Amino acid sequence: MAENPSPPRLPGKSQPLRPIRATPDGVGISVDYMNSIIDRIEDLVLVAQSQKPIAGNNIQINFTAQGAVINAVTQ
């Protein structure tokens, strides 16, 4: 059966995060892994900051709590 293609990766240098496993002594996390979490979050912030919609011709955008409402400009 054909499968849908995977969505493109987030832009940036970060890699997808993998879940960590617990050990009998608790949870250990390395400095490298902590920094990969931070890299991933910072990439996510960059994507979010760059995705603000911008109106094109005959388009008006109002930012509301429910989202960015797109309207056609009437005059």
Place this chain on the structure above:
Amino acid sequence: MIRPRLSKVASGTRLTTDLVNDIINRTEYAADLLRQYKLVAGNGMYVEPHYDGTRVSYLQPVGGGATPRQPIFNDGTNPNNPATIEEAISYYDLESQRTIPNNATKLYFTMSSFTRFTLFSTFMMDVGFADGQIRRAGQATGAGGFYYTTGFDVNFTAGSGRPSYSGFLTTVEFLFPYPYEPPDPRAKPLAFAVLPFGVN
């Protein structure tokens, strides 16, 4: 609220409550931005989500993309536009053109075709609605010395854009020209244009 950029940690750094909260706050900041920027369709638009992006289009039967239907002008000079009212009626699937007792012309725009549009004309005109109300389009002097309307926005957003009208409007009729009546030769619009926005 903007949260500060996260700093890399060094070997030996304690995983403190403050560090975890900084990570959480920065993540929530990004999530809040994404919620704000989620696209929602307003009047005459629709939003179609795709796995690789969000497509925004006018709510019109076009082949795809945000290409509005082109306005019509009956100035008789552009062969690509309807030159007559009859052609405009056919092009926009309008209801009919009728003659009233004083021989002025009415154009009927069925609301199954348009929910919102703007009308321009070289003459002042009265716009009559199915409920009997009349609105008169504005008038200004153009650079060429002739008169044109400043545009008449008939806002028929379904269910909410017509609080001042009574009853359910199914038809809008344009009665032109004003104030001339046949056989006055001026009783003929020099040009008019209809710019539709959205269909039902």
